[in-house]
Amino acid sequence: MIQLDYRSSVPIYDQLINGIIRLKMVGAIKGGDSLPSVRALASQLGINPNTVQKAYAILEEKGIIYSVSGKGSFLSEDEKSDKAVMEISLGGFKEAVEEAHKRGISREALISAIDEMYKEEIK
């Protein structure tokens, strides 16, 4: 299930993208699986179909899913998809590292922050 945070400044379509990528990363869904239809997911989450459409379109453009008109949307199975998923997953993290680096935070400080968080199972 995808959990949306309407109060977040992160756009809903981005949260959707993240949610689907997360489901793939943790193995809840895999290549070839069909995704809920645009309308079904929209009504299930209580959001507008256009918003789901936007998320699906971006995922398709990245090669992570493919959509067939009149049939539905499916998770891609090829390598390219896995690579794209990994890239996006690490993308946000890398940006954060870059930002931290710009602020003069040392490699060690970052690693100890990670250790601390993983030790407490995050938060």
Next chain:
Amino acid sequence: MIQLDYRSSVPIYDQLINGIIRLKMVGAIKGGDSLPSVRALASQLGINPNTVQKAYAILEEKGIIYSVSGKGSFLSEDEKSDKAVMEISLGGFKEAVEEAHKRGISREALISAIDEMYKEEIK
């Protein structure tokens, strides 16, 4: 000096905040130092005074700077300030770690990404 990227999707006022925090982190400025006036900084960077004002207001709210009417703005000296600086600096990073963790990315994968980036001096 603060370098702005007008093409970035990061708001200018956020870039300003980041810039001032960075200057403090790397020791270029320290507690008690005076900051340029809103107008001076705005004209120096060629941006709108409102934007500088917004950045200063947020920094003041966090306790990182303080303003004295008719005198100007100054970097705070107390511990609270240092903590706030560190918190903001690490804040975005921690969120990214949490997101990565949710996606099932291992601690090791994150650290190796950091190592790779610091080795190449970021990017």
Next chain:
Amino acid sequence: MIQLDYRSSVPIYDQLINGIIRLKMVGAIKGGDSLPSVRALASQLGINPNTVQKAYAILEEKGIIYSVSGKGSFLSEDEKSDKAVMEISLGGFKEAVEEAHKRGISREALISAIDEMYKEEIK
């Protein structure tokens, strides 16, 4: 045999039309030959008979095939058919050339692109 790509954004009925035209272009089928019945082709390809019907209707409209009630569908034999086949085959290509020309791409750039692709046996 006609190979369908269900993931393609090109409609199935268009792929069918392309497939039949290709078979004629390469000489695998020729004027007078009978085509599989709508139902037979549909079941063989695992698609909806409506889709095959649509493809046949368009081919008939162009004069490339003709249907005889109770007998089936056949490839036309007259010149008009050959011309239509060529026209359809080159149609999309000519549009692309026109578009490229509008964009200021030179004749030479187009030809070198073709050479490159044919050298690598396309893609």
Next chain:
Amino acid sequence: MIQLDYRSSVPIYDQLINGIIRLKMVGAIKGGDSLPSVRALASQLGINPNTVQKAYAILEEKGIIYSVSGKGSFLSEDEKSDKAVMEISLGGFKEAVEEAHKRGISREALISAIDEMYKEEIK
């Protein structure tokens, strides 16, 4: 100026993308130039701002333009942009060549079609 064909099956946002790329290819606009605002272009063309927004978003994603909130949209100046423009420009043409190849049309037939069209200055 960008000419739209509402009867075409090519989506309006794609026609917009093509139009802007064409203007860049022929040198009518160049790196650094500002584009009309989303709203201005929409009202000028008599279409919905969302449609222009979609075109701009895609162009930005390809690195061909960049948008600054509150400022406007601008043509990128870097090499990457030029490469993307060329790629998209030739992209449609290459697809057409591939399609023609699948249909068994020879390299020579394609080239003679090009020659014919360029001789008559297209159409």
Next chain:
DNA sequence: GTGGTCTAGACCACA
């Protein structure tokens, strides 16, 4: 039913 496109119109952050 399914994805894709488009309009009309609102609201927000930013400059």
Next chain:
DNA sequence: GTGGTCTAGACCACA
């Protein structure tokens, strides 16, 4: 004013 997001709702081709 400017880009960006989102909703509500319509219409289309396709299967």
